[in-house]
Amino acid sequence: xxxxxxxxxxxxxxxxxxxxxxxxxxxxxxxxxxxxxxxxxxxxxxxxxx
Numbered sequence: 001x002x003x004x005x006x007x008x009x010x011x012x013x014x015x016x017x018x019x020x021x022x023x024x025x026x027x028x029x030x031x032x033x034x035x036x037x038x039x040x041x042x043x044x045x046x047x048x049x050x
Contacts, residue, residue, distance in 0.1 A: 007044045010036035017045070 004017040006029060013033035028039045038044065 001050050003048045003050065005046045005048065006038065006040075007046075008033060008036055009038050009041075009044065010034055 002018075005014045006017050007013070008015060008031035011031060011034040013031055015029055015032055015038075017029060026040065028037055030037050
C-alpha cells in the first residue's frame, strides 16, 4: 500500500494525494488546509509505503 503526501508551498500542511488521479499529478493540487493551489512539484512530494 503506497500513500503519497505533498506539502503545501504556502502553509506547509501535508496533503494526502493517495487518490492517484491524473489531475493531482499533471495540474497540481489544492491544499486541504488553506486552499492554496500548488503546482505539482516532485520536491514537495513524499511517498510512504506501508
